[in-house]
Amino acid sequence: xxxGIRQQxxxxxxxxxxxxxxxxxxxxxxxxxxxxxxxxxxGVAKGTFFHHFRDRSEFLxxxxxxxxxxxxxxxxxxxxGMAPGRDRxxxxxNAYLDQCLSHRGVRALLLEAxxxxxxxxxxxxxxxxxxxxxxxxxxxxxxxxxxxxAAMWNSAVVEAAILELGAGGHRPEIRAALAQFLHE
Numbered sequence: 037x038x039x040g041i042r043q044q045x046x047x048x049x050x051x052x053x054x055x056x057x058x059x060x061x062x063x064x065x066x067x068x069x070x071x072x073x074x075x076x077x078x079g080v081a082k083g084t085f086f087h088h089f090r091d092r093s094e095f096l097x098x099x100x101x102x103x104x105x106x107x108x109x110x111x112x113x114x115x116x117g118m119a120p121g122r123d124r125x126x127x128x129x130n131a132y133l134d135q136c137l138s139h140r141g142v143r144a145l146l147l148e149a150x151x152x153x154x155x156x157x158x159x160x161x162x163x164x165x166x167x168x169x170x171x172x173x174x175x176x177x178x179x180x181x182x183x184x185x186a187a188m189w190n191s192a193v194v195e196a197a198i199l200e201l202g203a204g205g206h207r208p209e210i211r212a213a214l215a216q217f218l219h220e
Contacts, residue, residue, distance in 0.1 A: 061141025066148040093154035120176035136197040
């Protein structure tokens with residue numbers, strides 16, 4: 037078997053394990069997710085899991101990273117070419133909320149990940165990046181404290197996602213309330 041085919045199969049197996057993890061996150065949460073459950077859900081041997089991930093913590097970090105990488109790519113595509121400001125913040129927030137609703141297991145990633153040691157550092161790093169990327173929007177709107185405003189906006193958007201996920205879907209009143217925070 038050629039190296040290219042082997043690499044393709046390995047990547048497919050890794051995606052299969054991640055998909056199984058997202059499915060399980062929806063059913064069991066992160067706390068209830070064991071390696072045994074993951075491999076059973078994915079239909080692979082336990083050794084296969086450890087070929088791709090050092091341990092459960094590394095796997096949880098991969099779940100978190102996979103979701104956020106896809107989400108950030110979608111947001112970047114959505115706001116490409118938009119000038120900094122309120123409209124760009126709202127477009128990014130709506131893209132984030134839509135992505136959260138379209139992926140299984142996200143509620144567990146948003147709620148439980150906050151206390152999962154393997155993910156805490158990644159969350160802090162992502163939040164810092166979001167603050168760096170959204171501070172210019174608050175500067176463009178003339179806000180006196182763009183950095184802290186961006187940090188609070190980030191928290192508000194994540195909480196809006198948790199509310200929508202808890203409500204079972206898109207909630208126009210939650211998005212309208214979020215937009216009111218940016219009233220000019």
